[in-house]
Amino acid sequence: AQSVAQPEDQVNVAEGNPLTVKCTYSVSGNPYLFWYVQYPNRGLQFLLKYITGDNLVKGSYGFEAEFNKSQTSFHLKKPSALVSDSALYFCAVREASGTYKYIFGTGTRLKVLA
Amino acid sequence: NAGVTQTPKFQVLKTGQSMTLQCAQDMNHNSMYWYRQDPGMGLRLIYYSASEGTTDKGEVPNGYNVSRLNKREFSLRLESAAPSQTSVYFCASYPLGGPGELFFGEGSRLTVL
Numbered sequence: 001a002q003s004v005a006q007p008e009d010q011v012n013v014a015e016g017n018p019l020t021v022k023c024t025y026s027v028s029g030n031p032y033l034f035w036y037v038q039y040p041n042r043g044l045q046f047l048l049k050y051i052t053g054d055n056l057v058k059g060s061y062g063f064e065a066e067f068n069k070s071q072t073s074f075h076l077k078k079p080s081a082l083v084s085d086s087a088l089y090f091c092a093v094r095e096a097s098g099t100y101k102y103i104f105g106t107g108t109r110l111k112v113l114a
Numbered sequence: 115n116a117g118v119t120q121t122p123k124f125q126v127l128k129t130g131q132s133m134t135l136q137c138a139q140d141m142n143h144n145s146m147y148w149y150r151q152d153p154g155m156g157l158r159l160i161y162y163s164a165s166e167g168t169t170d171k172g173e174v175p176n177g178y179n180v181s182r183l184n185k186r187e188f189s190l191r192l193e194s195a196a197p198s199q200t201s202v203y204f205c206a207s208y209p210l211g212g213p214g215e216l217f218f219g220e221g222s223r224l225t226v227l
Contacts, residue, residue: 103173105156
């Protein structure tokens with residue numbers, strides 16, 4: 001069965017510092033991996049995805065993520081955090097084998113301190 | 115272009131009452147999903163419909179029923195609401211072809227007293 005783990009409930013980082021939000025996954029085959037962001041009282045907004053190819057994928061708002069197959073990880077990163085990046089971040093996985101089931105992690109709250 | 119529209123946005127029910135959450139998408143997407151979001155639990159998949167005419171259980175289907183009314187609409191029904199179903203419910207959709215991302219509605223906040 002697919003699963004996603006986001007080990008940190010909250011990540012605090014100072015504005016201007018690099019940030020990392022961690023995600024590990026478990027699937028039986030190849031994964032499709034996604035990051036979403038949620039602002040208060042809003043739906044989820046897509047940030048970026050890994051399907052195949054280059055392990056470093058770039059997305060919206062300066063975010064990027066690194067796919068590591070051996071560690072089954074897909075960590076979200078940004079070189080320089082902004083206060084406006086403060087939000088709830090979700091990692092999601094879908095098996096590439098044909099199922100249309102998307103499984104999400106429990107979310108990580110990012111707080112960027114001015 | 116509205117995307118994914120959910121109604122109602124807010125609802126308060128008493129235990130044992132029934133209600134239906136409606137979801138419609140105008141993007142000609144094939145697959146549709148219902149998730150619930152609870153603090154500390156993240157998003158959990160309730161049911162999904164890979165294409166018109168099919169529905170499948172997700173992680174937490176108990177207490178819910180769904181109907182894929184047509185390609186545009188996917189409803190979620192609570193037959194006898196329980197306080198444990200107090201949550202924020204999100205509908206999402208996905209187009210045919212390609213390993214793309216889900217598109218989400220703005221959510222429906224349900225309180226069961």
